[in-house]
Amino acid sequence: MGKLRNYVVLPIAVAERxxxxxxxxxxxxxxxxxxxxxxxxxxxxVTEAHFEVIGSVLVPTMRLDTFMTALGLENVDFxxxxxxxxxxxxxxxxGDRLNDIARVQLEATxxxxxxxxxxxxxxxxxxxxxxxxxxxxxxxxxxxxxxANLTFLRS
Numbered sequence: 001m002g003k004l005r006n007y008v009v010l011p012i013a014v015a016e017r018x019x020x021x022x023x024x025x026x027x028x029x030x031x032x033x034x035x036x037x038x039x040x041x042x043x044x045x046v047t048e049a050h051f052e053v054i055g056s057v058l059v060p061t062m063r064l065d066t067f068m069t070a071l072g073l074e075n076v077d078f079x080x081x082x083x084x085x086x087x088x089x090x091x092x093x094x095g096d097r098l099n100d101i102a103r104v105q106l107e108a109t110x111x112x113x114x115x116x117x118x119x120x121x122x123x124x125x126x127x128x129x130x131x132x133x134x135x136x137x138x139x140x141x142x143x144x145x146x147x148a149n150l151t152f153l154r155s
Contacts, residue, residue: 014083014090015061023059027052033084034061035116044113046144051115063093074100081106085116088125098132104152111146125150 013034015021026032028049042051068076079094079101081087087106094101108122109115126136134152141148 010062010067012060012062012067014064014067014093015086016063016089016093018062018066019060020058021061022056024053025055025057027054031084031115033086033116035085035118038114038117038119041113041115044111045115046146063095064090065093065095065097068094068097068100076101077103079104083107085109085114085119088120088128092128102154103137104129104134105149106152107142107147108150109146110141110148122148122150 013021013023015034021034024033024036026037028051031049031051037051037053045051067073079091081090081104083090083106087108091098091104091106106125108125109119110122114121129136129150129152133155135155136150137153138151139148140151
């Protein structure tokens with residue numbers, strides 16, 4: 001663990017509850033997730049990387065509001081989330097502290113299939129963010145058009 005002026009590294013997964021969860025380890029590390037792989041979705045997913053779950057490990061989890069309070073963060077200018085299907089869950093874990101965040105960027109699946117079971121699509125994410133006082137400011141397609149980085153600004 002380490003802390004710089006504006007950069008903190010903690011070996012903890014951000015989730016909707018404080019505690020622990022099973023992290024599904026993937027042969028392609030960047031695809032490891034707390035969500036299980038969607039077998040049918042993985043077959044359709046276009047990627048250069050080999051997607052294969054090779055094991056799991058129990059990891060500690062922490063809500064974003066717990067993290068912000070523990071570090072004494074009064075507000076956040078920009079929150080970037082890339083949580084392998086759990087991006088919306090990470091944002092939800094901010095609870096009422098979401099009011100203290102000015103801009104959020106997260107990934108959304110835009111394809112009709114998913115890499116991870118239970119991963120919400122773009123419309124679910126946009127509806128939630130709008131209900132919390134954000135507007136979609138920018139959308140950048142990625143992953144061969146299967147995902148998009150969505151940047152939301154506080155209205």
